Amino acid sequence: MKVLSTSKSHGGIQGVYSHSSEVCACEMTFAVFAPPQAVEGHVPVLWYLSGLTCTHANVMDKGEYRRLAAELGLVIVCPDTSPRGADVPDEKDNWQFGCGAGFYVDATQAPYAKNYRMYSYVAEELPALVAANFPVDMSRQSIFGHSMGGHGALTIALRTPGRFRSCSAFAPIVQPTTAGWSRPALEKYLGSDENSWRAYDATLLIEDGHRYGELLVDQGTADGFLQDGLRPWLLEEACKKAGIALTLRMQEGYDHSYNFISTFMDDHLRWHAARLA
């Protein structure tokens, strides 16, 4: 693991690191905020998964999580959203596929299967690296994310029962298998057999019997992607049928940007901290 930068913030350390990923077959960059409490001992860890076009840096710069994470004593890990580099196949000028658009799946189709394995990267390889290199208590983990990263958080939490004490999302893509901005990517990563897509769709995972204790979702009503891309009512319906306690809060006038995320960041941090205590 390489240390790319560290900077003191709110009494803790905001670092950026990279490592040679076996899973993604390229160098991967990620951000870790270690709160002041991490000097004294192992602390809980909260995973934040970012949305389309983002790297580790967007939420690090604009998410406004450090003040309260420092107070609550949470490590915050922010992975990248895809493999990157000269050897990674990409579609230039397509922001919904390839670099910045890994969709937290393990691709099975050539030429993407070699690098685009963000499910295994986020669920397995990076946690092992973080556990080995940071003062984290891996028995106390939670996960959240935004948009494509909200989809990632929900699907990973649903597929790894017992791993995450809590899961929440800002404006998640709740049903990527039917949304216009994700279907082409899923087909290229996973092939045309749509049954193989079900493992990467929160509503279909629930339909297929996966369960989770409770979920928190915030969604802005002025979000331009609400009607076609996000559609939280589909998650609401799935949770209702399955008896999953979903708290869905429609937030009047908020858009899809980091202004929305940062506004409700404190609520989410407190939600997770209460469950990580």
Add this chain to the structure above:
Amino acid sequence: MKVLSTSKSHGGIQGVYSHSSEVCACEMTFAVFAPPQAVEGHVPVLWYLSGLTCTHANVMDKGEYRRLAAELGLVIVCPDTSPRGADVPDEKDNWQFGCGAGFYVDATQAPYAKNYRMYSYVAEELPALVAANFPVDMSRQSIFGHSMGGHGALTIALRTPGRFRSCSAFAPIVQPTTAGWSRPALEKYLGSDENSWRAYDATLLIEDGHRYGELLVDQGTADGFLQDGLRPWLLEEACKKAGIALTLRMQEGYDHSYNFISTFMDDHLRWHAARLA
């Protein structure tokens, strides 16, 4: 005035606006955060001046001022740091002069005198525009800034007695007339007669009899510009001689970045809000 974007944040509105500036003879962009209280009536306004290389956007993205400004009911205005555009003379690849490096002076030398008039822009033209277009109580103004913008805040406050109820700075350039990164710019903007530079140097303004009630300055000890560029002890010495109540806080381990600014943003907002009440 053109509205470039608005986005709901922490119950208020973060907007970005532009206008045709007479003073700078170009289109100028600036950011305004209006807290929820601004819907009900006129509220105090706090000016934030940014540092070298920045636009209005850096502190808007990374400064983490909105949560508490919304709570305290403060309008936050973030101007650009220089004129910009195809017609504005600039030195490419020089981050200490020209675009992004206006140093809050009114240039007197050709070809810069036409556009580089950031002192008058920030002290006169933009306040008039903001007063005319936003619900601000101009009898309750304060000012702060970072690095070059800390220099701007200190010099403008010292030169406009009674205008700003309070003034603070993060890692300000306290004596630009003797610092290596500002002397070449001052010479190009103002000419070789160094007497004309004194109006743009906080320590020399104090030496020349300007006074201010009290000042708050935070400075990181791990700031790479501390020894050569910033040197807060020069301000400390000037304030001591002049009987100005300076609170200078050396913050252990903090660097020059927005991680430093955002860490102490709450303290500065509360300091100003108490004096704007």
